[in-house]
Amino acid sequence: MNAHRQIVIIITLLVLTGVSMITYKHRVLGFPLFATDTETVWNIESRLEFKALGGPVKVRINLPDSVSGVEILHGSEVSSGYDSGVERDHGMDFYQWSRDDALPGQQAVFLRNEVFFREVPVVTQEKPPLPITPELNEVATQVQKDFSDANAKSGAKEKNLVLKILRELNNPASEHLGVLLRDARRRSEQLQLAIDLLAMEGIAARMVRGVLLEDRQNNRSALFMLKVWLDGQWQLFDPRESSSVAWDSFIIFQEGTTPLFEVEGGENSSLRFSVLREQRASFITAVEAARNHRSLLVDFSIYSLPVAQQGTFKLLLLMPLGALVVVILRNLVGIRTSGTFMPILITLAFLQTGLLIGLLLFIMVVGTGLIVRSYLTRLNLLLVPRIAAVLVVVIIIYGAIGIAGHKLGFEWGLSVTVFPMIILSWTIERMSILWDEEGAHEVLIQGGGSLLTASLAYALMSNQIVADSIFLYPEALLVLLAAIIAIGSYSGYRLSDLRRFEPMERY
Amino acid sequence: MFGLASPLHLRRKGVVGMNKRNFIYIAQSNPRHLYPRVDDKLKTKLLCAQHDIPVPRLMGVCRVQRHIKQLPDFLADESQFCIKPAKGSGGKGILVITERQGNHFVKPSGVHVTEEEVARHVSNILSGLYSLGGKPDVALIEELVQFTSDFDGFSFEGVPDVRIIVYHGYPVMAMTRLSTHASDGKANLHQGAVGVGIDIATGRALKAVQHARPISEHPDTGRALNELVIPCWDEVLELAAKAFEMTELGYLGADIVLDRNRGPLLLELNARPGLAIQVANGRGLEPRVKLAAKQAANEQLGVKERVSYSREHIAPL
Numbered sequence: 111m112n113a114h115r116q117i118v119i120i121i122t123l124l125v126l127t128g129v130s131m132i133t134y135k136h137r138v139l140g141f142p143l144f145a146t147d148t149e150t151v152w153n154i155e156s157r158l159e160f161k162a163l164g165g166p167v168k169v170r171i172n173l174p175d176s177v178s179g180v181e182i183l184h185g186s187e188v189s190s191g192y193d194s195g196v197e198r199d200h201g202m203d204f205y206q207w208s209r210d211d212a213l214p215g216q217q218a219v220f221l222r223n224e225v226f227f228r229e230v231p232v233v234t235q236e237k238p239p240l241p242i243t244p245e246l247n248e249v250a251t252q253v254q255k256d257f258s259d260a261n262a263k264s265g266a267k268e269k270n271l272v273l274k275i276l277r278e279l280n281n282p283a284s285e286h287l288g289v290l291l292r293d294a295r296r297r298s299e300q301l302q303l304a305i306d307l308l309a310m311e312g313i314a315a316r317m318v319r320g321v322l323l324e325d326r327q328n329n330r331s332a333l334f335m336l337k338v339w340l341d342g343q344w345q346l347f348d349p350r351e352s353s354s355v356a357w358d359s360f361i362i363f364q365e366g367t368t369p370l371f372e373v374e375g376g377e378n379s380s381l382r383f384s385v386l387r388e389q390r391a392s393f394i395t396a397v398e399a400a401r402n403h404r405s406l407l408v409d410f411s412i413y414s415l416p417v418a419q420q421g422t423f424k425l426l427l428l429m430p431l432g433a434l435v436v437v438i439l440r441n442l443v444g445i446r447t448s449g450t451f452m453p454i455l456i457t458l459a460f461l462q463t464g465l466l467i468g469l470l471l472f473i474m475v476v477g478t479g480l481i482v483r484s485y486l487t488r489l490n491l492l493l494v495p496r497i498a499a500v501l502v503v504v505i506i507i508y509g510a511i512g513i514a515g516h517k518l519g520f521e522w523g524l525s526v527t528v529f530p531m532i533i534l535s536w537t538i539e540r541m542s543i544l545w546d547e548e549g550a551h552e553v554l555i556q557g558g559g560s561l562l563t564a565s566l567a568y569a570l571m572s573n574q575i576v577a578d579s580i581f582l583y584p585e586a587l588l589v590l591l592a593a594i595i596a597i598g599s600y601s602g603y604r605l606s607d608l609r610r611f612e613p614m615e616r617y
Numbered sequence: 618m619f620g621l622a623s624p625l626h627l628r629r630k631g632v633v634g635m636n637k638r639n640f641i642y643i644a645q646s647n648p649r650h651l652y653p654r655v656d657d658k659l660k661t662k663l664l665c666a667q668h669d670i671p672v673p674r675l676m677g678v679c680r681v682q683r684h685i686k687q688l689p690d691f692l693a694d695e696s697q698f699c700i701k702p703a704k705g706s707g708g709k710g711i712l713v714i715t716e717r718q719g720n721h722f723v724k725p726s727g728v729h730v731t732e733e734e735v736a737r738h739v740s741n742i743l744s745g746l747y748s749l750g751g752k753p754d755v756a757l758i759e760e761l762v763q764f765t766s767d768f769d770g771f772s773f774e775g776v777p778d779v780r781i782i783v784y785h786g787y788p789v790m791a792m793t794r795l796s797t798h799a800s801d802g803k804a805n806l807h808q809g810a811v812g813v814g815i816d817i818a819t820g821r822a823l824k825a826v827q828h829a830r831p832i833s834e835h836p837d838t839g840r841a842l843n844e845l846v847i848p849c850w851d852e853v854l855e856l857a858a859k860a861f862e863m864t865e866l867g868y869l870g871a872d873i874v875l876d877r878n879r880g881p882l883l884l885e886l887n888a889r890p891g892l893a894i895q896v897a898n899g900r901g902l903e904p905r906v907k908l909a910a911k912q913a914a915n916e917q918l919g920v921k922e923r924v925s926y927s928r929e930h931i932a933p934l
Contacts, residue, residue: 441636493744543746547709548807601641607634608621610829613896614632615622 117599121592128588139400140228141582142392144575149226149392152323152385154361156221158371160379164214167192167375171221172368173203174320174361179231181399182361183224192219202368212375223361225323226395231357233344238314250290254310257286261311268313269345269354272338275304276352297334301349304336314339318346319370320362322355325387332363332370332381393582412584420581425458427580430590432457432567437597439563444606448540448556453563455530460568462528468568469561471511471526472534476557478507479538480545487542501535631901638892642906646785646867647888654864655886658757659703661864668863670856671882673699673874674760682743685736692735697761700739702747704754708805710747712738713776715761725774726801762882765875767848773797773837776874778804779815779853782890782902783869786861786918787909788854788927791815792897793847797827798837806893811835813842814898818932820850824899853881854924860886862920904934 135141156171173196174182192207207219261271278284279300282291287303294300301317308315319332335355336347346355364370373379397413412423432454439445447453460468482503486496508526515523537560545553570576580586603611627634633642654660665672676698677691692698696717702710712735716723722730739756741747748754768777775796782790792814799809806812811832814823822845825832834841847853857871860883870890873881895902908931912918918926 444635492740493746552807599640601634601637603624603627603632603634604636605621607632607636607892608624608627610893611627611632611634611896612620612622613826613829613831614630614899614901615626616831 114599117595121596124588124592124595128585128592131585131588132583135400135583135585139396141396141400144579147392148389149395151388151390151395152225152361153388154223154225154321154323155384155386156223156363157218157382157384158221158373158379159216159218159382160373160376162212162214162217162376164212165210165375167207167209167212167217167373169207169219169374169376170197170204170372171381172364172370173205174223174225174363175203175365179227179229180358181224181226181228181395183398194219217376224395224398225361226399227358233357234342238316238339240312240314242309250306253286253290254307257307258310260286268311268340271311272304272308272313272315272336272340272347273352273354275307276336276347276349279304279349280352297349301334301336304349308338316365318362319364320360321383321385323359323361323385323387325385327383327385329382329384332383333360335360335362337362337365391578393578397582412581424577424581425461427584427587428571428577429454429458430587430594431570431576431580434590434594435567435570436563437594439559439566441597441600442604444604444609445559445563446556447560447563448537448544449533449560452533452537453560454567455533456560456564457567457571459529460564461572463522463525465565465568465572467522467525469565471523471529472561474511475504475507475526475529475534476538476541479504479534480542483538483542484545487546497535497539500538501531504531504535504538627901631903631905632895633892633902633906635892637903638889642784642868643889647869648865651864651866652888655866655869655888656706657703658701658705658885659755661886662757664863665883668859670859670863671879673762673876673882673884675757676760677758678703679739679743679756679758682740685739685743688736688739689732691758692732699759699761700735700742701757701759702742702754703757704748704752705742706747708803710738710742713761762874762884763877765848765877767875768795768845770838770840771795771835771842771845773835775800775804775810778884779847779873779875780890780894781854781857781871781873782894783857783861783871784906784909785867785913786858786920786923787912787931788817788857788924789905789909789931790894790898790900790902791817791854792894793822793845795835795842797835799827806891811842812893812897813845814894814900815845815847816932817854818928820847820853822846824897826893826896829893829896848875849880851924854927855920856881856883858920858923858927864888900934905931908934 136143158169158171160169169192191212192209194205194207197204197206205221261274278287279291282288284291290303291300294303298317305315305317315336315338318335318337320335321327321330322333334349336349337344338347339345346357346360347353348355371379371381401413412420412427415423433451436447436451436453440447440450456468456472459472463471479500483500486499491499508529508531511526512524515521515526541553541557544556654664659678662672662675664670676695679685679688696714698714700712700714705711712730713725714722714730714735715725718729720732722732722735724730742754742756745753762776764776771777772795777793777795779791779793781788792812794804794806795811795813796804797809797811801808804810809828811825811827813825815821816823822843825842827836833843853873853875856873860869860871861867864886866886866888868888868890870887872884872887874884876882892902909927912926912930
């Protein structure tokens with residue numbers, strides 16, 4: 111197999127692999143195509159306070175059930191001294207804190223949930239059986255029969271019926287239900303009444319508790335809601351407002367007979383919720399969701415690293431972009447640079463100093479270095495000691511710029527230290543030789559070429575969208591590699607060839 | 618348009634660009650392990666001696682720093698010589714001495730050089746100042762070439778040489794580089810030397826360029842450049858063609874100078890010859906290289922047969 115065919119095959123494989131991985135992450139894992147997309151994330155903090163009796167303590171908070179279209183992440187609970195984690199019992203998930211030797215007194219544990227919606231959920235799962243007509247006392251039966259007859263006459267639709275019942279429940283002077291409401295003061299009792307009434311109409315309903323998703327809610331207790339099976343799906347109703355509630359504005363923490371929270375070894379417990387709305391880049395939530403699902407592609411990727419190392423890799427992932435810029439400028443455009451990949455290292459320094467200050471510092475250091483180096487030429491030193499001497503001079507220049515800048519109030523002078531000093535020493539050495547042999551003109555061409563390359567690479571690498579996107583899809587590196595290989599086997603003209611062979615047009 | 622050539626036009630002419638030179642000619646014709654044969658001028662000299670290729674005589678080699686102390690004694694009786702780094706490239710680090718005045722040496726430009734300055738120059742060569750990658754080097758002390766007077770008026774202050782591109786043993790393109798005042802007596806096209814394309818068939822000048830722009834007269838002497846004819850052209854071509862057997866490099870640039878007494882001498886070889894020669898000739902390398910490659914694949918010819926094939930079949934392309 112000849113080299114050309116191998117190159118074509120490798121390029122095809124790389125592009126196919128890269129593009130299909132990107133497509134998979136986008137389509138299946140729900141990664142956004144560009145890192146600019148943002149989405150709403152609800153931060154729900156549950157704070158469970160109790161008075162410990164001393165001795166072993168076990169605390170549980172029931173966790174929201176997973177519903178398709180909703181991602182709920184648990185974690186970052188701040189509760190010192192407790193062992194904590196997600197536990198599963200009788201098919202229900204809950205978060206548990208336990209401790210063998212809690213001091214008596216007030217204690218608090220925190221659970222932080224992050225909730226975001228891929229789409230507005232439609233809850234059709236778990237179709238309920240037809241409700242059994244409840245056994246009630248005589249008064250209640252009579253009241254309900256009257257109520258039911260009245261409804262039959264008015265011919266209200268099922269949804270309106272639910273709303274009507276809720277409205278009646280909020281009205282203690284209700285014509286029909288007033289009698290029953292006298293015995294049902296508590297919200298849960300009222301809702302049970304509603305459920306019974308609906309059951310008589312053949313409508314299944316359940317009581318749920320949870321948190322209403324509204325921004326900047328603090329210190330709220332769990333709210334009761336009514337979940338009703340209507341038109342082939344569950345719908346939520348708010349008993350206070352007598353209105354229906356969309357599924358993306360309420361998170362259910364408790365349903366049916368499971369307790370909302372349990373405290374063993376404590377008393378006087380209370381659970382309070384705070385809700386905060388946050389708008390953030392959707393790729394962050396996508397990455398977290400994919401981690402939550404233990405997707406292989408994400409589990410064995412840089413996202414599985416600790417956050418600090420991810421930051422390092424985020425920078426490393428940008429290097430190939432700089433390399434691509436160098437390859438394009440050298441092999442397609444034909445710009446001459448001083449040292450092949452020196453511009454990338456300069457770019458890395460620019461990323462920390464900013465472009466203008468970086469350029470200024472570079473020119474200051476290299477310019478001063480060249481002056482000193484031209485004197486060293488006369489001293490007739492051997493090569494390695496000479497470069498070592500240049501290195502020392504470079505460090506002195508760093509110090510001078512830093513201190514002078516500080517004294518004059520230019521704090522940016524201190525950022526000179528991010529420049530790679532060995533590379534700068536070699537650059538000074540190489541430019542000095544170039545100056546002697548080819549003249550100042552060539553030094554300006556190569557120095558300017560290097561800075562132009564570094565500036566273009568900077569423009570690309572400092573772009574937040576580019577940085578986030580490549581972090582989001584590291585697979586794009588395969589496509590980048592394919593592009594570099596393709597340019598590496600390009601035997602056509604460079605832009606500079608077209609310029610230098612321009613006289614050939616006249617022949 | 619916009620001072621740029623049309624790529625279509627260049628392709629039609631068969632002009633070779635940098636990428637093609639690097640990717641196809643150099644990478645595929647020149648195995649890397651053969652590079653030292655041309656990159657190290659000392660090795661080249663020794664090889665030339667084995668293959669009976671005439672070169673400027675080697676007077677001595679300065680290999681280590683302590684040799685430098687012996688240098689004044691060694692050069693005591695010499696008034697004309699040339700010191701060059703064995704691994705230098707592009708004419709870097711070459712010191713030419715044409716005269717002696719007491720303890721001072723004189724460069725062709727008339728500048729005086731002291732013994733200490735010569736010693737420092739050699740020290741720089743040894744420490745690798747002029748070598749590729751800054752590696753330690755050795756300094757060659759060579760006899761100065763007694764240039765033929767055939768180039769009088771065609772060159773200013775400097776030494777003209779003939780560059781011949783040899784592809785798999787076949788001379789495919791030639792030019793001569795004439796120094797000018799602008800090039801400071803150096804035969805370096807980047808610095809403003811004049812490049813004159815030479816017809817492979819006849820040794821006569823074709824076109825001339827300076828700074829990649831066509832000219833017809835030498836900018837300093839005013840001589841019409843189309844009158845230039847390279848003497849001993851057959852010998853020059855044979856010398857270049859022989860370098861293929863010696864180096865086994867498929868794509869080769871041979872730099873040849875003409876000595877008044879000894880005739881054509883091989884000055885140095887280059888495994889990465891540049892492409893400006895195409896502008897000086899007004900022709901592209903590609904069709905010639907293709908024909909040479911085809912012919913080289915067809916039959917194994919001797920040096921003389923290859924040269925006559927080039928003059929007859931490759932030159933007209």
